[in-house]
Amino acid sequence: MFINFFLNLKAKGVPVTLHEWLMLHRALAANLSDCSLTRFYHIARSILVKNEIHFDRYDVAFLDTFAGIETTDELLDRVLSCLRQTRDLQLTEEEKQELDELDLDEVLRNFERQLIEQRNDKDYSSDYGGNRHIGTSGTSTQGAWGYNPAGIRIGQGKSRNKRAVQVAERRAFKNYAGDRTLDTRQMKVALSHLRSLLPAGEGERLNVDATIDATCKNAGEIELIWETKVKKASKVILLMDVGGSMTPYSEMVERLFSAAASQISRFKHFYFHNCIYQDLRTDMDGNSTIPTLDYLKAEETDYKVIIVGDAEMAPSELTWVNGAVDYWYYNDEPGLTWLQRVRDTFPDIIWLNPLYSHRWRSIKSVRMIREIFPMFELTLEGLDEGIRFLMQGKSRLHQAG
């Protein structure tokens, strides 16, 4: 049944499995959607989609599958078939003539009578008896029949159809989609992703040796000694590009990570403009700095390092001596050398880029930096992927390209 929908979902990147697809069919078999496309939309979503970041893709797939289904879709057929009986009745020539001749009250009476007859009809009850919903809605719209029966009946089917599609069309969950650049509303969710930087902690556990000792000393009176396993501290350094093209992002990123700082036991952050040179800024305005080289030498190398920047700059800023974008700033060594030094100091390091990844290939400086650092998009998905990459130690294996 409408397997296209399943394939469409797959094609749009919703991770739906056969297991869930079968579950949906069980729900449909139980007639939980009650022949309504709107309810089908919600029920199918609750079964097939397990994360709100995929709701938007679901909407797109739903539109693709069901937007044009005036009469072709089997589901709509079911709705219409429930109503077909009355339509046939209305469209006979005889009936039309009668309609023309009769006045309004008579039409109504006539219709009511026929409806009752139809109800008693064995055919009707066997075919449509199960669909209580259609039956009741049919009777409830009765009063309006005298005016334009055909219009109302079809309109009903249509509006129901439209509503689900409209819901999908609205695409209210666009902001939840995982592949959008982070905006503030997602920060809280993004933060929670950073929590995976924390190593899993063990609770209390019984120290057997100490317990035996203590119990012996107590002359057999059992005394339990518990020990708390010390949580391994997670250590994170954030290096952030501020100013210039990063301005729209920097404040957001700053907030994101400063909130994260409370959860990460050892957190340090520094700033740079476009590229890292011999001085690391310790505040956003660049008023106070520390020498990069000294810092790299002194720092413990088991920090996880996250660099945030758009890596969009003139290639000369990376390759030239005195190439730094700030004209009063003189660098003895080209930016690339400094970046390589940072890379060599910290084996676990990633670069998060707020630019969409499809643009990366067209920017020369991005390509150059990607040869040094593994780069990820600054989106929920990218952040997830990047942090997993970092935690699994894959950045140690990162090869140029």
Added chain:
Amino acid sequence: MDHFKGTDDYVISPELRDSVNVSISLGRPLVVKGEPGTGKTLLAHAIARGLDKKLFIWNIKSTTKAQEGLYVYDTVKRLNDARFGDQDVSDISQYIKLGKLGEAFASKEQVVLIIDEIDKAELEFPNDLLNELDEMSFYIPETGETITAEHRPIVIITSNSEKELPDPFLRRCVFHYIEFPDQDLMEEIVRVHFPSLETKVLREALKKFYWVRRFDMLRKKPSTSELIDWLQALQIGGIPSKKITKELPFLGTLLKKKEDIDLVQNSGDTPHYSYTTSKRSRRVY
């Protein structure tokens, strides 16, 4: 089959009601996600009341282990009892204490079980419960006993998405994301709590409430529960609707962080900014 329709004091959207009924009829756990304060936990209470079933609450903490929900074998007590030989300790079953999940399975009638804030636990926690929730049964090796649910309990699982839940776990569940209620639904919800509140005051307060929520830079956006607190304060204080429009009284009940309060108070009346480069937003940091 039971069909949940909602209760008098819990306003439910038709979509959520459908999700609940799908979950009940398929016998699958319902995972409910959404902003804090959208009534995720209350849902289970409402279902239990609406269907007249017993409710089991299993609150998850960061240290909770999956095993605890099934049963706990109190070895220490047994060891203690064994010391003087005055008690028969050979019957292990007296030291087996069922957890919330175990109790729900063992119950003679169908019950509602809520596993509250499952994302608080460690990442592996949900995976440890996969089979148990699938089969609705588990095995106690110590006694060789198998506890099987006679009636599959209605399982509601809430999550604040502090951690992502593992895919294999989610595959076995029905999922619902509670959107923050819009102004109309919110009015309905609030009416349940304050039947006597003046409509004008309520409208004005809601308008203001949604205005505050539109600040993207808020560290913590006020939720339904905070709105209800605020309205309570307004009601007790007897604040007229005009005053609400003008000066936002009792802001402290809505916003819990000093930065947020400053942000809203300094914002004046109209401007909203998400992340701008203006000087004003810089002050927030």
